[in-house]
Amino acid sequence: MSGRIPGGPAVIPDVVEKTPSRLSAGTLIAGCVAVFLAQTGLVLPAAVNGVIQQTLHLSGSQLTWVSDAFLVPIAMFSLTFGVFGDRYGRKKMLVIGSLLMLAGYLVSAAGGPVQQLWTGQALCGIGAAALFPSSLAIIIASTPRPADRAKGLAAWTTALSGGALVAPPLAGGAVEFGSFYWAFGAVAVLAAASALLTVLLTTDSSAPEGRSLDWPGQITIAGALLALLFGVIEGPGRGWGSTVVVTAFVLAAALLAAFIVVENRTERPMLRLDLFRIPAFAGAAVVAVVGMFGFLGGAYALSIRLGVIAHQTPLQAAVPFLVIQGVTPFVWPLLVRLLRRVGPRIMLVAGLLAIAAGWVWLDALPVASSTLLAMLPALLLLGFGFGLLVSAITAAAVNVVPIELAGMASGTTSVVRDLGQTLGPALIGSIALSQSASMLAPELATLPLPDAAQHAVDAVFAAGGPLAVATAPLGQASTVVGPIARQALEHGYGIGFQVSAAACVFAAIVAAVFIRKGQTVETR
Incomplete structure (x- = not known):
């Protein structure tokens, strides 16, 4: 089989997809459990950022690395595992990824200094780098019919959202009844279950020809x-x-x-660069990076706002994320219909604008009045937008390449999506903390504190920045500097909401211009 790419080379070299003719229920279950596991691990640290920071007394950069130690390996190795899956079988990659996450979470759950937590998170990130593209590719490769593929993609998206839905209450419950380390132990059990289900249920697929x-x-x-x-x-x-x-x-x-x-x-x-000559594929890549940056950046800002600034317990802070991620399972039938009838372009534009509106809405709410009821309309917008965004990004990329290049397309989609997810917390955290520090520094210089207390506050600010000043035990000085630091953080992370919303609007414009319904690759 060969394919013609509009605007690109005339012929794609022959590639043979070794896959069953239809998607088995076992493969669908195992693929969905695998992406559920990977997404649970991705969201988990954000749900307990405040507790981790207070327990380990971390600076802003150290706290950012707790999430990014997981996210960076995903961005680095998703393409690599996509190649491995095509050559050696996606079933093997699902098993290996689950076992790596099992090992990583056992390391993280064992306690110890922040360096050990980073190490465990990095191992988990490598495992997730295998799970994200392989779970998607094994489902796509088994659904050559558009109707079946729409159902498979919607199920995969729902499982991904389900992982993000479970992570906050799991983490909050662990902190409420023990330690945040217990949450890592619970996900280790899920990783073991994922490996077992893959071995027992999955029908393997691969596409080794043309891949090295x-x-x-x-x-x-x-x-x-x-x-x-x-x-x-x-x-x-x-x-x-x-x-x-x-x-x-x-x-x-x-x-x-x-x-x-x-x-x-x-x-x-490992990556055919001529795929980026397809406008829809290139547009989907840009939308994936910028759109996921906008969503995860805003989610990171929300987690800091709830856990650090508002001093909510992990269970209280988990509820808004439950609302956001709880929307997708309820709209699963709608996602299937939209993928088949209107295509990814309209879904992406609508989803991204909904996410942007959600972040603007939350930014307009002062922390003191950010009750669940007040936040609910914004949270529902965010959840609906996220469901549209994730399912449509995947469809926009993989529907315009031949089925035999599904592994490469899904791996590329995972890389750019996860690059955006990694940049979100990193850049939004950087912007928010720099803006907070700029506002806080002159305030700290004029505090009416005794010299000893002033020196202590200055030392904490120099070592850990605004987050440390807001949470460090500074005795009587805390009653003075705490509210000032939290006000500076509210200002900084408010700007983070604004930047996240702007990124989503930009991504919506890209989707409207470059992703057109009906763009496909002709095969012959």
Whole structure:
């Protein structure tokens, strides 16, 4: 089979998809449980950011790395695991990914310093990098009929939302009755169950022809993403003009250029760059990065607002996220119909604008009056928008490539989506904390405190920034500096909401312009 890409090379080399003719119930269940596990792990730290920060006394950068130690490996290795799945079987990748997450969560649940938590999170992120593209590819490869594929994509999206739905109450309950470490132990049990279900239920699929390990491509893209994300995360703490941060950005640019050269010259690339000549595919990639940045960035700002600024318990802070993620399962039948009848373009535009409206709504609510009832309309908008966004991004990318390139397309979709998810907390956290620090610094310089207390406050601010000042035990000084620090944080994370909303509006414009209903790849 060969395919013609509009605006690209005339012929795609022959590729044979080794897959069953229809999607089995077992494969669907195992694929959905796998993405449920991966998304649960992705959301889990955000649900207990406040408790982690207070328990381990972390700076803003250290707290950001708790989430990003999970997210960075996903962005780095999703393409790699997409290749492995195509060559050696997606079932194997689901088992390996689940076992890696099991090992990572056992490390995280064991307690210890923040470095151990980072290590466990990184292992889990590598596992999730296998689960996201492989779970999607194994479902897509088994659904050549559009009607079946719409159902499979909607089920996958619902499972993904279900993972995000479960994570907040799981984390909150663990803190309420024990420690946040217990939540990591609970997800370890889920990882073991995912591996077992995959072994017992999944019908394997692969597409090895035309795919190679392409080590130069894998090394250059992984290095480029690691350098880029390291620079973004460390920029606020070390300074954007520091030697380390500038070197990271230069290295990222050089490695990205090397990756493009390698992929254009190799006979069997891990990523066919000519796919980006398809307007819908390229548009979906941009929308995935910017749109998921907007959604996850705003979600990170909301988690800090609830857990750190408003001092809500983990269970209280979990409820708004339950509302957001609880919408998708209820609209699953609607997602199926929309995918079949209106296509991804309208879904993306509507979903992104709904998310933008939700963040603007929440930004307009002062922290003191942000009750669940007051937030409910915004939370429902966010949940509906997220369901549309995730299902439509996937459909926009994979529906315009031949079925035999489903693994590559789904891997690419995972990379760009997860890059946006990683950049969201990193950049929004950086923007919010820098704005908070700019507002807080002159206030701290004029406090009516005794010299000893002033020196203590200044030391905490220098070491940990506004988050540390808002939560550190500073004795009598806390009654003075606490409200000021929380006001500065409210200002900073309010700007984070605004930036997240603007990103979603931009992504909606890209979707409206570049993603058209009916754009497909002709096969012959």
